[in-house]
Amino acid sequence: MAKQLRALHDVEMMSTSAEARAAALHYVRRVTGGAGPQPQHREVFEETVLEIAVATQRLIDQLSSDAQGAGGGSSRGTGLGHDEAAAG
Numbered sequence: 001m002a003k004q005l006r007a008l009h010d011v012e013m014m015s016t017s018a019e020a021r022a023a024a025l026h027y028v029r030r031v032t033g034g035a036g037p038q039p040q041h042r043e044v045f046e047e048t049v050l051e052i053a054v055a056t057q058r059l060i061d062q063l064s065s066d067a068q069g070a071g072g073g074s075s076r077g078t079g080l081g082h083d084e085a086a087a088g
Helices: 017-032 039-069 082-087
Strands: none
Touching: 017 039
16 A cells, blocks of 8 residues: 655654655555545544654654664654644
């Protein structure tokens, strides 16, 4: 199903919140089977994208902080506020 999704995290590369949101949007589109929501589903679609983006960034941040503790990588904040991500 998600053959097109790419890794957002490795030892050398840091993900941005924009990349996490783009990956979340791609995932939700794949799951729902469309390019975007029907008008009556827009709110739940955007909320789901935001939740997945935040969870994705949290995972990447944790992996980065674990790597930093082991001598590599650096940690970033999520940078995803509800208003910012919903508008994006």
